[in-house]
Amino acid sequence: MLEIQNIFKTYNDKLLLRGISFSISQGETICLLGASGSGKSTLLRMIAGLEFPESGHILFNQVDLAQTPPHVRDFGLVFQDYGLFPHLNIFDNVAFGLKMRNVSTEKINACVTEMLELVNLQGFEKRKVTDLSGGEQQRVALARALAPQPRLLMFDEPLGALDKSLKEDLLDQLRAILHETQIPAIYVTHDQDEAFAIADRILLLHDGEIIRDGTPVEVWKNPNSVYAARMLGMGNVIEGEVKRINASRKGRRMNVKTDVGIFDVESKHHYDKGEKVSLLLKQSGEVEIKLKVEDVLFNRNQFQVKLRGGLVIHLKDAPEVGQIIRVKVQVECLT
Amino acid sequence: MQNNKNLSHAGTETLKKNNLRAFVSPWLYRVLLWLTPLLFLIAYFFLPLSKILILAFNISALTKTNFQLILTTLSFTFYQAALSTALTFILGFPSAILFSRFNFRGKSLLRALTAMPFMLPTVVVASSFNALFGDHGLFSSSLIPHPSSFSLILSAHVFYNTTIVIRIVGNALSRLDPKLEQSARSLGADTFQVWKDITLPLLRPSLLAAALLVFMFDFTSFGVILLLGGSNFSTLEVEIYLRVLKLPNLPLAALLSIVQLVFTLIFSILYTRTISQVTTQTAPRFSTSRLPKSFKEKIFVASFCLLLSVFFLLPLLSLPVRSLTRLEADRGQRGEVQYGFTTDYYRELFINRRGSLFYVPPIQAAVNSLGYASLTVILSLALGYPAAYALAKPTRLEKILDPLIMLPLGASAVMLGLGFIISFGRSLAWPWFVPIAHSLVALPFVIRTLQPALASIPERLRQAASTLGASPFRVWQTVDFPILSRATLSAATFAFTVSLGEFGATLLLTRPEYPTIPIAIQRFLSQPGGLNFGQAMAMATLLMLLTTLAILIIEKLRLPNSGEF
Numbered sequence: 059m060l061e062i063q064n065i066f067k068t069y070n071d072k073l074l075l076r077g078i079s080f081s082i083s084q085g086e087t088i089c090l091l092g093a094s095g096s097g098k099s100t101l102l103r104m105i106a107g108l109e110f111p112e113s114g115h116i117l118f119n120q121v122d123l124a125q126t127p128p129h130v131r132d133f134g135l136v137f138q139d140y141g142l143f144p145h146l147n148i149f150d151n152v153a154f155g156l157k158m159r160n161v162s163t164e165k166i167n168a169c170v171t172e173m174l175e176l177v178n179l180q181g182f183e184k185r186k187v188t189d190l191s192g193g194e195q196q197r198v199a200l201a202r203a204l205a206p207q208p209r210l211l212m213f214d215e216p217l218g219a220l221d222k223s224l225k226e227d228l229l230d231q232l233r234a235i236l237h238e239t240q241i242p243a244i245y246v247t248h249d250q251d252e253a254f255a256i257a258d259r260i261l262l263l264h265d266g267e268i269i270r271d272g273t274p275v276e277v278w279k280n281p282n283s284v285y286a287a288r289m290l291g292m293g294n295v296i297e298g299e300v301k302r303i304n305a306s307r308k309g310r311r312m313n314v315k316t317d318v319g320i321f322d323v324e325s326k327h328h329y330d331k332g333e334k335v336s337l338l339l340k341q342s343g344e345v346e347i348k349l350k351v352e353d354v355l356f357n358r359n360q361f362q363v364k365l366r367g368g369l370v371i372h373l374k375d376a377p378e379v380g381q382i383i384r385v386k387v388q389v390e391c392l393t
Numbered sequence: 394m395q396n397n398k399n400l401s402h403a404g405t406e407t408l409k410k411n412n413l414r415a416f417v418s419p420w421l422y423r424v425l426l427w428l429t430p431l432l433f434l435i436a437y438f439f440l441p442l443s444k445i446l447i448l449a450f451n452i453s454a455l456t457k458t459n460f461q462l463i464l465t466t467l468s469f470t471f472y473q474a475a476l477s478t479a480l481t482f483i484l485g486f487p488s489a490i491l492f493s494r495f496n497f498r499g500k501s502l503l504r505a506l507t508a509m510p511f512m513l514p515t516v517v518v519a520s521s522f523n524a525l526f527g528d529h530g531l532f533s534s535s536l537i538p539h540p541s542s543f544s545l546i547l548s549a550h551v552f553y554n555t556t557i558v559i560r561i562v563g564n565a566l567s568r569l570d571p572k573l574e575q576s577a578r579s580l581g582a583d584t585f586q587v588w589k590d591i592t593l594p595l596l597r598p599s600l601l602a603a604a605l606l607v608f609m610f611d612f613t614s615f616g617v618i619l620l621l622g623g624s625n626f627s628t629l630e631v632e633i634y635l636r637v638l639k640l641p642n643l644p645l646a647a648l649l650s651i652v653q654l655v656f657t658l659i660f661s662i663l664y665t666r667t668i669s670q671v672t673t674q675t676a677p678r679f680s681t682s683r684l685p686k687s688f689k690e691k692i693f694v695a696s697f698c699l700l701l702s703v704f705f706l707l708p709l710l711s712l713p714v715r716s717l718t719r720l721e722a723d724r725g726q727r728g729e730v731q732y733g734f735t736t737d738y739y740r741e742l743f744i745n746r747r748g749s750l751f752y753v754p755p756i757q758a759a760v761n762s763l764g765y766a767s768l769t770v771i772l773s774l775a776l777g778y779p780a781a782y783a784l785a786k787p788t789r790l791e792k793i794l795d796p797l798i799m800l801p802l803g804a805s806a807v808m809l810g811l812g813f814i815i816s817f818g819r820s821l822a823w824p825w826f827v828p829i830a831h832s833l834v835a836l837p838f839v840i841r842t843l844q845p846a847l848a849s850i851p852e853r854l855r856q857a858a859s860t861l862g863a864s865p866f867r868v869w870q871t872v873d874f875p876i877l878s879r880a881t882l883s884a885a886t887f888a889f890t891v892s893l894g895e896f897g898a899t900l901l902l903t904r905p906e907y908p909t910i911p912i913a914i915q916r917f918l919s920q921p922g923g924l925n926f927g928q929a930m931a932m933a934t935l936l937m938l939l940t941t942l943a944i945l946i947i948e949k950l951r952l953p954n955s956g957e958f
Contacts (some may be wrong), residue, residue: 091949106579135579143592155580182858199576206581224855324911 059084059242060105060210065114067100074100076266078114081343085240087233089253090264091289098246101263102212105244107131118209128156134203134241139217140195142187148174148198149183150162173201176235180233193224200232204239211236211243213377217252229255250290254278264287286337286391294339294369314391318367319347321389336392341371345387351377413762423788426779430798430836433776437829438801440811448815449647459645463652463862468499470628471566473543473618474611477550481607484551484704485558486600491697492559493566496682496689503698506705508556512944514894515616517912520933521708522549522621523918524715529926531711531718547618556606561606565599565671566592571681598670605664613657615773616911620918630897633807637901650808657803676835712937716930720794738927755928758913759935762893765909768828768893769835770885776832777839778885780921784840785847802837809833810901824907830898835888842887846880847873883950890943893936910936 065078074097082088092098103109105116107128114150116123122127123131134155135141142151154169155250161169174180177197187195196216203211216232217225224360235257245256254274262270262277264285270277287295300318305311305324312323321337329335353364354376361376365385377383438927492504526532527538540548569592591598615630617841627635629649636646720733742755752897780798783791801809809830817826850873858868896911903912910932919928 065617084663102577106575108575108578127583128575129581129583131579132581133579134577137572139570139572141576143573143577143591143595145597153581154577158581158586202576338808 059119060244061115061117061120062101062105063117064117064300065101065104065116066109067097067104067109069097069100074266075111078263078266078268078362079192080261082242082244084093085237087236087256088241088244088259088261089245089247089257090261090263091247091250091253094248095225095291096263097153097266098263099179099214102135102214102244102246104130105210106110106133106135106212111184127368132206132209134206134208134211136196136203136211136213138218139303140192140199142195142199142202143246143332144187146187147180147183148185148187148190151187151191151198152202152205154202159206169205169316170201173205176204177201187330192220193228193302196220196228197231200235204235204241207239208241211241213243214219214249215247216245225252225344226255232256239383255302264289281338288334289340292338292340294341294387296337296367298337298338300331300333300334300335301329303329317365318349318369321345321391325391338392339369340388340390341385343386345389346384346386348382348384351381352381354379400476408461419574422861423791423934426783427791428779430776430780431794434798434801434833437439438804438809438812438833441606441809441816442804444815445640445647445650445808445812448644451644453644455648459648461803462645463649466632466649467652468631469626470612470630473546473550473626473628473681474614477554477611477614478604478608480547481551481554481558481611483922484605484700485555485603485607486562487693487697488555488701489559489563489566490822491694491701492682493563494682495685495694497685497694499697499698502560503701507701507867509709509941509944510552511556512890513940514911515614515896516660516894516914517712517933517937517940518549518553518708519620520615520929521915521937522552523926525708525934527621527926529923531715540812542625544616546626550611550614552705553617554610554909555608555714557607558603561599561603561668561671562596565596567681569595569681598667602664602667603841604662605667608627609657609660609664611833612660615807620915626929630805630807633805633811634900635895637807637814639778639813642795643811646811648680649813650811651806654804654808656869657847657862658803661752661803709937713934716927727907735927738924738931741924741928741929755913755917758908758932759909762909762911765828766832766889766892769831770888771834772828773835774837774881774885775890777836780836781843781847784844800834800835806830806834806895806897806899807901810898813898813902820920824904825901825903827909828892830902831892831895832888834895834898835891838891839884839886842884843880846876850876883947886943886946886950888946890940893939893943 063079065075066073067075069176078101080088090101091100104111105132107123107126110124111185113350118131139209143154146154148384149170152173152299156166156169162241170183171180176180177200178196179197179201182190182194182198189199190198199216201270236256241308245253247253258347260270260272260274261268262285266285269283270281272280277286278290281290282291284295296316296318298314298321300312301320302313303313304312304313304322310328311322312325312329314321314323314337316337318339323337348364349365349369351363352366355362356376357372360372360374363371363373363377363383365371365383369385370387404663404944413416418433490505492500522545524530526545566801573591573595574587577587582590612628614628615634618626618631622631633646633649633653636649637641685691701853704836715733716738717736719733719737744754784798787795804812813826813830854872855868858872859865863871893909894911896908898917899909899912902910908916914929914932914936917925917932
């Protein structure tokens with residue numbers, strides 16, 4: 059359906075996006091995950107036709123959209139701060155896209171009612187935008203984007219301004235709606251929890267490039283880079299130095315010396331002795347390490363334990379500060 | 394036991410005493426603060442106002458012919474104000490889009506240029522248009538069709554007020570959340586529909602506010618109409634002047650000024666209401682202006698930059714140019730105009746010719762103006778300071794007094810002059826009345842400049858200074874003064890400029906032997922002859938330079954976010 063080919067874009071004389079390519083198929087929801095300022099929103103605005111790439115192509119059903127103005131692209135866009143029209147009531151906000159398409163009044167009435175039901179806001183037609191809570195406003199924005207039945211939906215950090223429990227509720231609703239309507243969607247966020255909750259596929263954007271593209275399970279299992287691991291909130295990334303390389307029939311392995319011990323890890327590329335590498339330590343694995351407890355913090359239903367060397371693990375029972383404990387970890391080489 | 398009781402009794406007694414002192418002294422302090430400014434306003438504003446009211450509702454004023462005259466004058470006033478406002482929007486609205494949506498080289502300079510006329514005295518603006526298109530103007534040759542007085546009046550109004558539209562509408566435009574327009578675009582609205590259904594409805598309050606303010610200024614316009622149109626074009630304000638000095642009928646003048654006051658009050662109330670809706674709109678988050686991209690945008694930006702530069706530079710430049718250009722045909726040789734450079738008009742200002750318009754060299758007007766302006770500065774600061782101190786932290790009662798202090802803004806200058814004449818008698822015209830009238834006009838500006846500066850000084854700073862051992866005077870010297878010195882200088886310059894350019898009240902109050910610069914310009918302009926015209930140009934150029942200098946000083950001293958209009 060949508061195909062993005064080799065997009066380049068500079069912003070304030072800085073290369074913001076360099077060679078972005080990906081595609082989306084019918085009914086798929088992809089999530090662009092990246093830090094703020096990484097160019098995610100710019101990419102969305104380019105797909106919407108509100109900005110233009112310096113080079114590269116955006117195609118929909120094999121048609122290049124370069125000459126297509128935004129209002130005939132038929133792509134829905136939902137913003138973080140909703141972008142509801144303050145001078146129109148809820149009904150007129152939701153009906154806006156339909157009116158622009160000259161849909162008949164009866165059809166508009168029916169459609170608006172249906173959309174408001176879909177987002178659980180039946181009976182809100184005559185209310186003013188300013189009378190609604192943030193969550194309600196975002197649902198109106200969703201209904202407004204859905205009403206003209208767009209060919210593609212785009213979400214620009216849609217839940218960023220909402221609190222945690224509301225966010226989870228809305229994510230569930232949104233997932234159900236996207237599944238039901240089968241409209242392909244691009245969801246942009248910097249919050250990995252949202253990304254994992256909604257996406258069929260996650261694209262990690264770093265330094266203007268997509269550094270990882272895969273299903274949530276694939277991405278979580280194999281972040282493949284330090285940036286990816288950090289972005290996904292996998293906190294335990296430690297630096298180390300290659301001490302010895304062991305090549306055998308099973309594969310290439312190497313010994314890496316770090317602040318918390320020497321680990322034997324699989325190496326994906328060729329490394330030289332003495333080279334710096336980054337390791338990802340995941341809790342629960344085969345390798346046992348012994349470390350001193352530096353700080354203990356109660357976090358929801360478990361204890362967050364900070365160990366020497368900056369390692370953070372989660373335990374059911376609180377150890378004493380200063381105690382030396384044994385932790386089983388799984389070690390992967392990221393670089 | 395008995396002893397103990399007595400002791401506790403004595404304790405409450407002293408407590409009461411302390412409370413009383415704590416209550417009385419600030420109260421007295423407040424009264425003292427208000428005493429002079431209020432007395433001044435009562436004596437020189439409310440009393441004359443009541444005299445006007447009494448005179449206006451006298452039987453002799455309420456005649457049928459008077460009503461007919463008021464009606465025709467009122468309808469012409471409305472007509473010219475509406476037309477001027479419409480024309481101002483035709484130039485101002487695209488300019489507001491230009492300044493809020495696009496970045497281009499020289500943008501801030503062009504913006505400053507468009508704001509410049511608003512600060513200039515009316516006589517300067519009127520003289521500029523005269524210098525360009527007047528009977529003795531640079532373009533007065535037979536090659537170019539002579540623009541009518543009415544079109545000159547309209548263009549001078551546009552020249553004056555375009556900056557209001559640019560400021561109010563432009564600010565609203567750049568505060569508009571760009572996501573609203575982007576949402577509309579992605580929902581299928583084309584550029585035209587976005588303007589019609591989203592942008593314009595959201596701009597409505599600011600468009601209305603700008604229109605009201607422009608209309609109000611055009612409605613009460615005096616100098617421009619009198620100097621460019623003569624007595625052929627009688628607005629309410631001009632008619633009041635005529636009924637005081639030319640065809641004396643004071644009851645009619647009083648009635649006219651009450652009619653005008655009622656309308657300006659209605660407009661200001663409507664304006665205050667709409668402008669409050671403007672400020673509650675979405676706050677700016679990031680700049681929405683960018684370089685022009687498409688061909689259409691580039692054409693728009695280029696053509697409007699050119700149009701604005703020509704429209705605003707031409708009159709401003711033509712004034713000094715005309716003041717240095719000899720442009721007189723020899724007697725009996727109409728059409729053979731000799732152009733040439735000359736400083737005669739300036740030199741003539743220093744000569745006291747027999748049979749000239751004045752008993753003194755014309756340059757004496759400049760000396761008078763500077764004297765009046767200095768007195769105005771002293772008087773308006775002396776009155777404005779206590780009021781601003783009281784209003785910096787107003788009690789509930791004082792919040793009611795605030796609009797009262799601002800009320801002279803609603804009264805026109807000519808009306809102030811009329812009030813003085815009725816109350817104090819023209820025979821008593823005493824040179825002091827001119828600076829008093831100027832102070833009345835300047836006072837609201839002075840208070841509005843000092844008050845935010847005073848309110849911006851955190852009380853904690855003063856408390857910190859005094860706990861560190863500073864005496865009350867040292868507190869004032871180290872905390873208040875550094876902040877206030879800028880505001881004071883700014884307020885003083887403002888009062889100075891207002892006084893220098895004030896025309897309406899001065900015209901009614903000044904004595905022939907004490908003309909001010911604007912009055913001298915008016916007298917030169919109302920006389921025939923190229924030399925008189927040239928001297929008017931020279932005087933106006935001097936006034937323009939003085940005012941520009943003052944504007945630059947105010948701009949340098951302006952506190953950030955000290956509000957507009």
